[in-house]
Amino acid sequence: GDKYAWFRDEEFARETLAGVNPLSIQLVRELPLVSKLDEKIYGPADSLITKEVIEEQINGVMTAEEAVAKKKLFMLDYHDLYLPFVNKVRQLEGTTLYGSRALFFLAGDGTLRPIAIELTRPKSASKPQWREVFTPASGHKASITGSWQWQLAKAHVVCLDTGYHQLVSHWLRTHCCVEPYIIAANRQLSQMHPIYRLLAPSFRFTMEINAQARKLLINADGIIESTFSPGKYSMEISSAAYAEQWQFDKEALPEDLIRRGMAVRGEDGKLELAIEDYPYANDGLLVWDAIKQWASDYVAHY
Numbered sequence: 001g002d003k004y005a006w007f008r009d010e011e012f013a014r015e016t017l018a019g020v021n022p023l024s025i026q027l028v029r030e031l032p033l034v035s036k037l038d039e040k041i042y043g044p045a046d047s048l049i050t051k052e053v054i055e056e057q058i059n060g061v062m063t064a065e066e067a068v069a070k071k072k073l074f075m076l077d078y079h080d081l082y083l084p085f086v087n088k089v090r091q092l093e094g095t096t097l098y099g100s101r102a103l104f105f106l107a108g109d110g111t112l113r114p115i116a117i118e119l120t121r122p123k124s125a126s127k128p129q130w131r132e133v134f135t136p137a138s139g140h141k142a143s144i145t146g147s148w149q150w151q152l153a154k155a156h157v158v159c160l161d162t163g164y165h166q167l168v169s170h171w172l173r174t175h176c177c178v179e180p181y182i183i184a185a186n187r188q189l190s191q192m193h194p195i196y197r198l199l200a201p202s203f204r205f206t207m208e209i210n211a212q213a214r215k216l217l218i219n220a221d222g223i224i225e226s227t228f229s230p231g232k233y234s235m236e237i238s239s240a241a242y243a244e245q246w247q248f249d250k251e252a253l254p255e256d257l258i259r260r261g262m263a264v265r266g267e268d269g270k271l272e273l274a275i276e277d278y279p280y281a282n283d284g285l286l287v288w289d290a291i292k293q294w295a296s297d298y299v300a301h302y
Contacts, residue, residue, distance in 0.1 A: 007151070009113065009114050009136060009154075010111065010113070012114055012154050012157075012158070013104055013111065013113055013114050015158075016074075016076060016104065016112065016161075017112065017275065017277070017278050017279065017280065018278075018279045018280065020161075020162065020165050021161050021162070021164060021165035021169050022278070022279070022280035023165075023169045023173075023256070023280070024076055024077075024078075024161065024164060024169070025074055025075070025104075025260070025262065026074065026075055026076075026077065026260040026261055026262065027071060027073070027074055027075075027260065027261025027262060027274055028068055028073035028074060028075050028103070028261075029068070029261055030068065031054075031064055031065070031068055032046045032047055032050065032051075033046070033047035033049055033075070033077075033101060033103075034046055034047070035047070035079055035080055035083075036080055037080050037084070041122070042083055042084070042122045042123075042129075043120075043122055043123060043129035043131075044129075047079075047101055047118055048118055048131060048132070048133045049101060049103055049118050049133055051063070051064035051065070053116055053133060053135065054067065054073070054103070054105075054115065054116070056135075057105070057115035057116060057135055057136070058105050058115065067105065071106070071261075071274050072105055072106045073103060073104070073105060073106075074103075074104045074105075074106065074112060074275075075101060075102065075103050075104065076100070076101070076102040076104075076157060076161060077101050078101070078157070078160045078161070078164060079099040079100060079101050079118075079120060080099070080244075081099075081164075081237065081240060081241060081244070081245075082097060082098070082099045082100070082160060082237070083120060083122055084122075084240070085097060085230060085233050085236070085240075086098060086099060086120075086121050086122055087121075087122060087124045088233055089230050089231060089233055090121070092231045092232070095229045095230075095231055096229070097160075097229055097230060098120055098121060098156055098160075099120040099121075099122075100117065100118065100119055100120070100156060100157050100160050101116075101117070101118040102114060102116075102117045102118075102154075102157045103115050103116045103117070106275060110275065110276050110277050111277070112275070114136065114154070115135065115136070116133055116134070116135050117133070117134045117135075117150075117153040117154065117156075117157055118131060118132070118133045118134075119131065119134070119153060119156060134149050134150050134153035135150065136150055137149075137150055159229055163228050163229060163230060163234070163237075164241075166224070166228070167228070167230075167234055167235070167237055167238040167241070168237075168238060168241040168245075171213070171218065171238060172238050172241060172242055172246065173246070173251065175206070175209065175210050175213065176210070176238075177242075177246065177251075178203070178206055179206070179207065179210065181199075181203075182203045182206060182207060185199055185200075185203065194298075194299070194302040195299070198295065198298055198299070218234070218235055220232070252288075253281075253284050253285065253288045254271055254285070254288065257271060257273075257281055258271075261274060262274050262275065262278065262281060263281065271285065
């Protein structure tokens, strides 16, 4: 009913759980937030989103340490993946890029609330490192300038999140990484093999779709490079994510949720979600369990 709903902090937070890319939100397990990048090249490792910033934004209802212990802090962390590309991308005409961290607090009603965004540019040959933390403008500290800076900071995070969705969550994790298994199955298994027959419907058309993507979407000067902010470095970012993040035994939905701290496995083997209303996990696990049961029954039969 409100075409400007996307402008609201509540919607910005909701989309991390139920938007286009619900695969990146993760639990904050410890403070301070620290980068794994080389400090000599990229600057200080510790984030400017300090305990003091966190406690001010949650109105002192608990300490930052308590918020971590009670699993109340969550983050979209695009700092380490994007930061090595910032200076190169910023040399391209008509675009810009930052490394980013967006921090969220899990409120008592079970919804997330954004409390801080950090944007960073690494040092270059001519400029020192730049970074700043933006927070929601409210109360006596509110200003028009601060309010618009907060909106712009959110826009940068959404832009990075959208790029990550297409380059990593979509292209890399669903299209690209399946290819080796398709090739191996066709080379090594008879078409009469039960496992080949099980996998064939899932493999159907994937190579053709990927070939079309290489021709029209991810090719040099193609749709992705022409419309995404990283420009000609888009596929290099996807490659970096594959080297740094992708791991076969962590890609299954339950293991992915556990890796990101969004779930823990209970004594009965079932997953307990860190956020109860997480549609991607709620619905996804139903589908996962159904496929697992069906595939297990099929393999057991043979």
